[in-house]
Amino acid sequence: MIERLSVYGSNNIGVFFSASDKYVLTPSNIPVKIMKIVEEVLGVKTVQINLCNSVLLGVLTVGNSNGILVPYYTPQEEIEYLRRELKELGVNIEPFPSKITALGNIILTNDYASIVSPDLNREEIKCIRDVLGVEVEKCTIAGYKVVGSVGVASNKGCIVHPMTTEEELKNISEILKVKVDVGTVNAGFPIVGVGIVANSKGILVGSSSTGPEIAQIERVLGGMI
DSSP: OEEEEOBTTBSOGGGTOEEOSSEEEEOTTOOHHHHHHHHHHHOSEEEEOOBTTBSOHHHHOEEOSSEEEEOTTOOHHHHHHHHHHHGGGTOEEEEOSSSOOOHHHHEEEOSSEEEEOTTOOHHHHHHHHHHHOSEEEEOOBTTBSOTTTSEEEOSSEEEEOTTOOHHHHHHHHHHHTSEEEEOOBTTTBSOGGGTEEEOSSOEEEETTOOHHHHHHHHHHHTTOO
């Protein structure tokens, strides 16, 4: 299932949500109408929270079915809230040991592996491996280090920036263990992570996305390539 969506009047829905095959994190003040769409399309438990006084959950956090990484300055009560909400699902929540806070921009993950910015150090990579429970590889996408901004991955596929090279596509596919292809969102925007929220059950795209874009996004993230 794939649906168009806007949040707070913005088509950049990817900055507001963080999704996996077990949960989706959503801002606490999302309208009921939008929450119903998110729940119906993604088909997983929703957890509402404003993390660090911010609604930008897709930027501040990154996670898969095994765990979630949050910024180092996240209040302990917010971490404990997430742990309580996701305890039955066996999801680990830990702060990231770095002054880097836009974790969703520098890490691209599914349940098979994680691709990260080449700038991350050994301690940071170990934390990602331990919390998300997957192997971690440094990589660029279309030459960009912000791999979580220029790519969206699920356990079925991965869509990336349209300028991604054939060599990068092959490398990403081998790491994440899914088919990979290029695409855009929101009428030609190449930073796909900003406009897409997806898991294996469904896909949400920014409301200005065109028919051909939606068809390509569904084909790639739905594992039909």
